Amino acid sequence: MDFELGERADDVRSQLREMLRAGVPDDFLGAFTDDPADLELTMRFCAELAEAGLLCIGWPAEYGGGDGTVWDQTVVREEMWAWHEPRGPQYMGVNWVGPAIMRHGTPEQKARHLPPIAAGSVIWCQGFSEPEAGSDLASLRTTATRDADGWLVSGQKVWTSYAAMASWCVLAAVTAPSEPTSRRLTLFLVPMDRPGIEVRPIASMLGPHHLNEVFIDELRVTDADVLGTPGDGWRIMRDALAYERVGIARYARCEALLERVREFLRDGWDDLPESVRTRWVRALIEIRVAKLLAYVAVGGEDGVDDAAASAARIVTTTLDQTVAELLFEALGSAALDTGTDAALHGAVEDHWRYAQAATVASGTIEIQRVITARDILGGR
Amino acid sequence: MDTRLPDDAGQLADAATRRFRRLGGVDAARRAEADPATRETARKALDELGVFDLDVRADADQLLAGAVLCRAAGAVVLPWPLIPHLMRVSGRHLVLIDPGHVRVDHGAVGLSWLGANVTGSAWPLEAGPPDVAGRLGPFVTGAVLGEEQPGRIDSDDIARYLTLQSWTILGALESALAEVTGHVRTRHQFGRALSQFQAVRFTMADVTIAVRGLEQLAKLTIWRLGRGDADQRVADAMALRLHAAETAVTTLRASHQMYGALGFCDETDLSVLDRHLQPSLRYPLSAERLARALVPFAGSGALTSRIA
Ligand SMILES: Cc1cc2nc3c(=O)[nH]c(=O)nc-3n(C[C@H](O)[C@H](O)[C@H](O)COP(=O)(O)OP(=O)(O)OC[C@H]3O[C@@H](n4cnc5c(N)ncnc54)[C@H](O)[C@@H]3O)c2cc1C
Numbered sequence: 009m010d011f012e013l014g015e016r017a018d019d020v021r022s023q024l025r026e027m028l029r030a031g032v033p034d035d036f037l038g039a040f041t042d043d044p045a046d047l048e049l050t051m052r053f054c055a056e057l058a059e060a061g062l063l064c065i066g067w068p069a070e071y072g073g074g075d076g077t078v079w080d081q082t083v084v085r086e087e088m089w090a091w092h093e094p095r096g097p098q099y100m101g102v103n104w105v106g107p108a109i110m111r112h113g114t115p116e117q118k119a120r121h122l123p124p125i126a127a128g129s130v131i132w133c134q135g136f137s138e139p140e141a142g143s144d145l146a147s148l149r150t151t152a153t154r155d156a157d158g159w160l161v162s163g164q165k166v167w168t169s170y171a172a173m174a175s176w177c178v179l180a181a182v183t184a185p186s187e188p189t190s191r192r193l194t195l196f197l198v199p200m201d202r203p204g205i206e207v208r209p210i211a212s213m214l215g216p217h218h219l220n221e222v223f224i225d226e227l228r229v230t231d232a233d234v235l236g237t238p239g240d241g242w243r244i245m246r247d248a249l250a251y252e253r254v255g256i257a258r259y260a261r262c263e264a265l266l267e268r269v270r271e272f273l274r275d276g277w278d279d280l281p282e283s284v285r286t287r288w289v290r291a292l293i294e295i296r297v298a299k300l301l302a303y304v305a306v307g308g309e310d311g312v313d314d315a316a317a318s319a320a321r322i323v324t325t326t327l328d329q330t331v332a333e334l335l336f337e338a339l340g341s342a343a344l345d346t347g348t349d350a351a352l353h354g355a356v357e358d359h360w361r362y363a364q365a366a367t368v369a370s371g372t373i374e375i376q377r378v379i380t381a382r383d384i385l386g387g388r
Numbered sequence: 389m390d391t392r393l394p395d396d397a398g399q400l401a402d403a404a405t406r407r408f409r410r411l412g413g414v415d416a417a418r419r420a421e422a423d424p425a426t427r428e429t430a431r432k433a434l435d436e437l438g439v440f441d442l443d444v445r446a447d448a449d450q451l452l453a454g455a456v457l458c459r460a461a462g463a464v465v466l467p468w469p470l471i472p473h474l475m476r477v478s479g480r481h482l483v484l485i486d487p488g489h490v491r492v493d494h495g496a497v498g499l500s501w502l503g504a505n506v507t508g509s510a511w512p513l514e515a516g517p518p519d520v521a522g523r524l525g526p527f528v529t530g531a532v533l534g535e536e537q538p539g540r541i542d543s544d545d546i547a548r549y550l551t552l553q554s555w556t557i558l559g560a561l562e563s564a565l566a567e568v569t570g571h572v573r574t575r576h577q578f579g580r581a582l583s584q585f586q587a588v589r590f591t592m593a594d595v596t597i598a599v600r601g602l603e604q605l606a607k608l609t610i611w612r613l614g615r616g617d618a619d620q621r622v623a624d625a626m627a628l629r630l631h632a633a634e635t636a637v638t639t640l641r642a643s644h645q646m647y648g649a650l651g652f653c654d655e656t657d658l659s660v661l662d663r664h665l666q667p668s669l670r671y672p673l674s675a676e677r678l679a680r681a682l683v684p685f686a687g688s689g690a691l692t693s694r695i696a
Contacts, residue, residue, distance in 0.1 A: 142648050144577040167649045211654045213523055213663050281680040340674045341486040344666055346522030365652055374587045
């Protein structure tokens with residue numbers, strides 16, 4: 009047994025902390041605000057990370073990565089999430105879009121798409137969910153119809169995070185309506201400025217940019233846009249979703265916020281009800297457990313294991329909500345405060361709202377339980 | 389033993405529900421968020437319902453009338469400070485606060501405020517900056533404490549306030565649950581209504597039981613406010629308020645879970661109910677602080693299940 013992540017990982021962590029201190033202001037709460045400057049900051053920061061060879065440190069060098077280990081990449085994800093994700097929406101490209109293209113893309117697609125992700129200069133979005141296809145993702149209806157020049161796609165996507173910021177989309181569509189799920193769907197890599205795509209933001213308690221509708225009307229796609237082979241969409245989506253589910257180190261922000269709030273409280277810590285402090289201790293233990301289960305999921309021989317990713321996801325998302333409620337308890341009447349006058353510039357309120365969706369986004373925890381139970385017990 | 393509401397209270401509750409529906413239901417809260425001046429329509433509706441002539445201190449019937457109004461108002465998160473109005477003290481609107489960090493929901497509606505902590509110390513309040521309101525509690529303001537006033541607030545007023553707050557929370561939870569119940573019945577995934585999945589059924593059963601339990605406790609508490617000794621009444625009210633806050637956290641969490649992504653969107657009532665209810669859940673004290681304040685009552689007999 010050895011729980012060391014390796015010397016390089018430790019160096020990466022120190023280097024990242026240095027960069028965060030220098031490049032990310034204290035009141036930064038992520039890119040998904042009404043202030044466009046926050047997105048700009050993340051674009052700059054991604055470029056700096058890429059320049060320092062850190063953004064895609066775990067990727068092979070041939071794709072613009074740093075030939076590092078999965079642990080080096082894990083450290084990046086933890087440090088970024090702990091500081092409100094200064095990669096903004098680009099975490100998705102690093103976590104699952106890039107790996108999906110590496111695993112399933114053509115040489116041309118790899119050459120075209122991986123370098124910009126590794127350079128920190130492109131934002132991707134995920135066009136999977138539809139109004140009628142949430143948990144039952146396989147039943148999606150957006151359809152790509154074959155013609156002489158390729159396909160024409162029409163339909164509607166929903167909940168598409170960062171769609172208005174993105175320049176590319178991994179779009180799922182039906183290409184063989186009468187085939188079973190395993191052959192019915194195809195993924196396309198589509199630029200968001202291609203005619204036929206319209207994005208409408210959705211007002212939500214999570215704040216701006218998290219949720220959008222995407223209307224697709226006779227969007228032209230070609231064979232060159234297909235990720236993998238036509239009909240292989242379902243397999244690639246499931247693979248991609250496993251990467252997505254371990255891609256956000258929520259436990260790292262939980263730990264950082266608990267620490268920052270404890271510092272903020274100073275002597276007030278001693279005045280907290282004993283029950284809050286004992287819950288605090290339990291939360292710290294749960295953070296360790298969540299981290300270890302995430303490590304099990306990413307440390308597999310052949311990429312991210314599906315069932316292990318679901319298990320890690322259940323624990324880290326419920327932890328997120330436990331900690332959100334605990335931090336509200338700790339702040340008492342200051343819990344709901346936002347803005348520059350608020351404790352930690354409103355980081356606790358921001359975290360609470362975003363945590364509410366944790367157990368729904370990337371597949372609900374009920375669906376993660378279905379996947380985990382299938383792994384343990386067999387059956388469907 | 390008869391836990392049904394008396395006819396008068398039931399009729400008032402129906403009238404209030406109808407009147408708030410005419411305002412647009414939860415839409416009134418949505419509108420107010422976009423344009424706070426429209427809160428005046430909520431005040432007018434309350435006026436028409438006779439709220440401004442109600443004296444919740446006078447007798448048990450009027451207190452119960454206040455409670456059913458709060459429940460109906462909670463069901464639509466009515467954008468007006470109803471409880472401070474019902475609990476006025478010499479022309480000032482009473483609001484329970486944490487004096488170390490004063491926050492007032494709807495502080496900026498232009499009323500004069502009296503802040504009190506749960507042990508009855510009181511201060512005139514000047515609502516105003518800092519501007520800290522966000523999506524959770526969009527009408528919250530800061531406030532400055534004036535000179536502490538000589539007399540204390542009657543402990544029965546503290547008990548009434550916390551009880552009315554709990555009835556407000558109850559109304560909001562019932563409303564959230566009704567919306568979610570409808571949703572899981574009509575939304576289909578995997579070729580079946582969500583309500584056919586056992587995971588969904590168990591969750592809905594659990595939260596429905598929790599809200600029913602809260603309703604019974606709310607009724608018992610208001611019935612007992614007219615009896616027993618003063619300490620007992622405060623303990624009862626704090627116990628109810630604690631249970632209301634904790635039931636709210638689990639109910640709203642489960643409601644969001646059952647709704648899926650749609651429940652976070654402001655087009656669903658759940659999102660607005662959750663956001664606008666937050667001040668009632670967090671002020672004047674968080675759940676753990678209320679629990680701590682109740683600890684001394686555990687050995688005194690005040691928290692036994694002996695009811696009458
Ligand atoms: C913040 C956020 C960001 C998102 N970003 C994206 C994105 O970028 N791209 C994208 O494509 N999608 C995105 N999504 C969509 C997300 O993947 C879906 O919300 C999720 O898969 C659930 O679907 P649904 O919301 O339609 O809920 P539903 O599927 O309607 O589920 C409602 C409830 O029913 C339960 N349920 C459903 N089926 C079963 C079953 N068989 N057994 C037991 N319980 C069941 C669910 O667990 C849930 O509790 C995002 C969602 C959120 C909240």
